[in-house]
Amino acid sequence: MRYGHSVETVxxxxxxxxxxxxxxxxxxRAAAGLAGAGTDLLGRVYGxxxxxxxxxxANGGDALYAAARLLRRGAAATAVLLNPERAYAEGLAAFRSAGGRVAAADGGARAVARADLVLDGVTGIGGKGGLRPEAAxxxxxxxxxxxxxxxVDLPSGVDADTGxxxxxxxxxxATVTFGTYKPALLVDPAAEFAGALRLVDxxxxxxxxxxELEALQHAxxxxxxxxxxxxxxxxxxxVVGVAAGSERYPGAAVLAVSGALRGGAGAVRYAGPGGPAVLARHPETLVSAGSPRAAGRVQAWVVGPGLGDTSQARTAVDDALAADVPILVDADxxxxxxxxxxxxxxAATVLTPHAGEAAALLGWAREDVEGRRxxxxxxxxxxxxxxxxxKGSTTLVADPDPGRxxxxxxxxxxxxxxxxxxxxxxxLTGSLLAAGLAARDAASLGAYLHGLSARLTPHPLTALDLADSLPAAWHNVSA
Known part of the structure; x- marks a missing residue:
């Protein structure tokens, strides 16, 4: 597991x-790791x-000590001091002793433009708000x-705790972070600013x-x-039940069933008007044309994709909610x-909104959801x-227990x-629920396999291509 800790904890x-x-x-220790990463980016340090x-x-101190190490290996280095009176004194002394030059912020742009490597030690994990004009x-x-x-530790100008x-x-x-990942390095929009990550112990x-955060790895x-x-x-x-699709959107039924069949459950029951389309693609599906209540016993329900906003759709959602089994609700x-x-x-409930749907549920603007994921x-x-x-550029799974x-x-x-x-x-996630996984685990594993499947599918991909690659993703994880 990869972990992210709050500023206070760090x-x-x-x-x-x-x-x-x-x-x-x-x-x-931090400077040694930073210098090593800089060496890897440069390829050749001398000159x-x-x-x-x-x-x-302290991030400025880390950067100065790291630069001093690179200076001793033959690099030329200029330190651009944004606040000369408050620069880390011992690091600055080590930098100068190794032969480094110093420039003020107003004269640093030329040094930055000519550099083969720029070390960002402007702000630390406690930085709030965007950069000041000279740093920007x-x-x-x-x-x-x-x-x-x-x-150094995280890109300057991002909020370490919130992303x-x-x-x-x-x-x-690239970003070299120390001791543990900070939440901003794992969550967009800040993660987009971080580049490749290296954790230094x-x-x-x-x-x-x-x-505060954790991310599944293959094991x-x-x-x-x-x-x-x-x-x-x-x-x-x-057995996973799927209530999805409509006369207008039968494809949603096919796609949801396609994911469900490859999620580990033993059988899929489909309830709704998309039965002919589902059977044409997946004849092994147990199909009924009525509501979820009449479809037969299941261990979990998936309801929502392509349902529309009809009385039949409302009945499907109400029936699934009334069932005493885990339920996943998506889309409509x-x-x-x-x-x-x-x-x-x-019983457990899993909601799977994208940013627009989350904004509607919260009464926020979509850009607020995307900026404060x-x-x-x-x-x-x-x-x-x-x-x-x-869902989104960073997919997140939150448990109703705030302590998790x-x-x-x-x-x-x-x-x-x-x-x-x-x-x-x-x-896929509904099938994992039906197979017995807890809601948080089913959602996390579903997202993991879903993303891995996309990486294993030739691009550009379609949703059916994605479903067809799920067995390969499953094998990739279990091999």
Whole structure:
């Protein structure tokens, strides 16, 4: 599992560790990791030009010490001091002793433009709001320059705890972070500014508390995969019900069933008007034309994709909500929900909105959801008392228990932005629910397999291509 910790947690852990190690040891560990990453980006250090953007915090000190290491290997380096009186004194002395040059902010743009490597040490994890004008100008010069931009701990100008970006920020090609990931490095929009991530161990592990975020990795996903045993039959493996599609949108039924058939459950029951289209594609599906209430026993329901806004759609949602089994609600079904109806349920509920649907549920503007993704998913989970999978450039899964970390999916790709891919995800996740996974695990694993499937599918892909690649994704995880 990959973890992200809050600023408060990181500072507390750093303080505990600094009390046990020699003064300056943590900064030297960080500087060594940063210099190593800079070396990898440069390829050849000797003769390279390095520009160091130095703010008033410890990140500036890390950058200065790292640059001093590169200077001793033959690089030429210029430190651009945004606040000369408050620059980290010991780091600046080490930098000068190694042969580094110093420039003020108003004269630093030329050094940045000529650099082969720019070290961003402007602000630290406590920075709030966008960059000040002089720092913003240097960040723009770095973005437009010829060199690679390497951020120290996180790109300056982003909010470490929330992933929000308020104003100008550094666009890094790579970020070296220390001890643990910060939430901003894993959640858009800030994650888009971070580039490739490298975690440097500085010895915090024993002092870190509960994380704010966590992200499944292959081993975690493999441990969650439902597998049949020798005693299994199609019913013991779980039956997932799908109430999706309409006369206008029969394809949604096909796509949701396609995902459900490849999600680990033993059988799929379909209820709705899309039966002929479903059977034409998937003859193994158990089809009925009525409402979910009359479809037969299931272990979980998926309701919503392509339902429309008819009386039949409302009946399907109401029937599924009334069933005492886990339910996943997506797309049109979300518009027919109220928080009270979800909170009355005793079985688990999973909601899977994209940003626009989340905005409608919250009464926010869409851009507010996209800019405050962590806050939005937590607020939805709290308001509805449900597990929420918020789709988008960063897919997040929040549990209704606020004490549990939000899960971030690391396998997503922009190729998933295609019609019907969300229907496949709904069916897949519903099948995992029916196979016995807890709501948070089913949503997390569904997003993981969904993203991995997209990465394994030749591009450009369609939603049916995505569904067809799910067995390959499953095998990739379990191999």
């Amino acid at each position: 500072r507390r852990a750093e303080a505990a560790l600094m009390a046990r190690v020699p003064e300056g040891a943590l900064m030297q 390279a030009r390095v520009a160091v953007l130095v703010g008033s915090g 100008d240097l960040a723009l010069a770095a973005r437009d320059g010829r060199g690679a931009v390497l951020a 929000e970006v308020h104003g100008p920020a550094v666009h890094a090609d 500085i010895g915090l592990d024993g002092d870190l508390g509960a994380p 975690d996903a493999a441990a969650l995969l439902p597998r049949p045993s020798g005693e299994s039959d199609k019913y013991r493996r779980g 079904g979300l518009r027919l929900l109220t928080p009270e109806a979800v909170r009355r349920r005793t 962590l806050h939005a998913v937590r607020e939805l989970a709290a308001r509805f008392g449900a597990t929420v999978l918020l 970390p939000v899960r971030v999916n690391a396998t997503g790709t922009a190729w998933l932005a295609t019609a019907g891919s969300g229907d496949v995800l709904s069916g």
